[in-house]
Amino acid sequence: MELAQVSTNAYACLQLEGGLGASNSGFINLGGGLVVDSFWDLPRTRELIKHYSGISSDTPRRLINTHHNGDHTWGNQLFAEAGTEVIGHRLCAEYFATENPSGMQMLTKAEGLPPAMEGLAKALRRFDFEGIELTPPTTLIDEDTEIDLGSTTAKLLYVGPAHTAGDIVVHLEDEGVIFTGDVLFNQCTPVGWEGTFDNWILALERLAELEPEIVVPGHGPVGTTEDLLELKEYLEYVLAEARSHYDRGHTTLEAAQAIELGRWSEWEEPERLAFQVNRAYREFDGIQWDERPDTSKIFSEVAQLRDEFTKSA
Numbered sequence: 502m503e504l505a506q507v508s509t510n511a512y513a514c515l516q517l518e519g520g521l522g523a524s525n526s527g528f529i530n531l532g533g534g535l536v537v538d539s540f541w542d543l544p545r546t547r548e549l550i551k552h553y554s555g556i557s558s559d560t561p562r563r564l565i566n567t568h569h570n571g572d573h574t575w576g577n578q579l580f581a582e583a584g585t586e587v588i589g590h591r592l593c594a595e596y597f598a599t600e601n602p603s604g605m606q607m608l609t610k611a612e613g614l615p616p617a618m619e620g621l622a623k624a625l626r627r628f629d630f631e632g633i634e635l636t637p638p639t640t641l642i643d644e645d646t647e648i649d650l651g652s653t654t655a656k657l658l659y660v661g662p663a664h665t666a667g668d669i670v671v672h673l674e675d676e677g678v679i680f681t682g683d684v685l686f687n688q689c690t691p692v693g694w695e696g697t698f699d700n701w702i703l704a705l706e707r708l709a710e711l712e713p714e715i716v717v718p719g720h721g722p723v724g725t726t727e728d729l730l731e732l733k734e735y736l737e738y739v740l741a742e743a744r745s746h747y748d749r750g751h752t753t754l755e756a757a758q759a760i761e762l763g764r765w766s767e768w769e770e771p772e773r774l775a776f777q778v779n780r781a782y783r784e785f786d787g788i789q790w791d792e793r794p795d796t797s798k799i800f801s802e803v804a805q806l807r808d809e810f811t812k813s814a
């Protein structure tokens with residue numbers, strides 16, 4: 502975990518070790534302190550708080566959740582207990598009902614799992630999900646909102662459902678910085694849950710049009726507008742490829758095995774391609790964006806692709 506100053510008043514706390522759940526957080530040292538996302542477990546969130554307290558010793562006034570996924574929110578309680586206001590989109594708060602820390606903790610301790618689940622469990626074992634009390638945002642927004650930071654404002658833009666139902670990004674326009682949450686995976690293969698290709702692509706276009714100089718992604722290193730457009734291109738490519746396999750009657754796994762990733766094969770965890778192929782097929786089948794995907798099927802395809810990519814590398 503490392504702290505980086507990205508502009509005069511904005512910082513990023515980056516977990517660049519890679520893999521599932523290695524998420525990033527942000528901090529704006531204005532208006533009493535505004536944190537963008539906590540981390541997946543309490544030990545990591547404590548370390549995060551330590552980094553931010555080196556910038557400002559006051560308890561941060563606000564915490565924004567960019568979306569509901571645990572790697573961005575399960576440390577919320579450490580902020581809320583200290584009196585920080587937790588802010589998020591209404592759908593972000595609602596989707597907390599789908600989160601299950603004790604189930605995750607059990608999975609990390611389980612033995613004799615089938616290979617697909619073992620892959621997931623292995624990725625989770627570096628986290629400690631003990632003691633987590635889900636703490637959803639209590640200040641809810643439904644649309645774009647401005648937050649008064651005294652000398653300037655931060656804009657919260659609702660761009661979901663893209664990566665999840667309740668995606669918001671934080672734009673500090675004065676300093677050319679956007680904290681994207683998981684609307685941007687930078688140099689690593691995106692995972693997606695509730696949302697549509699169209700909305701995700703539109704979200705990336707909207708953010709690119711704001712021409713930020715600095716883009717702090719939900720995962721991966723700090724980037725620029727170019728990185729937003731790169732993910733947009735990836736999504737468009739995978740969608741078109743998936744369509745052609747779908748039309749030829751191929752399964753999602755066959756499609757994912759056949760799609761040539763080119764330069765995107767260099768991205769971390771290219772096997773997560775299975776997430777986007779499955780999302781594409783659900784859309785082609787007319788399944789609504791908010792129907793929960795079959796995650797065990799997706800993780801099993803991810804595991805199979807991982808083996809194949811590793812062998813061919």
Ligand SMILES: [Zn+2]
Nearest residue numbers: 524572683719
């Ligand atoms: Zn994430």
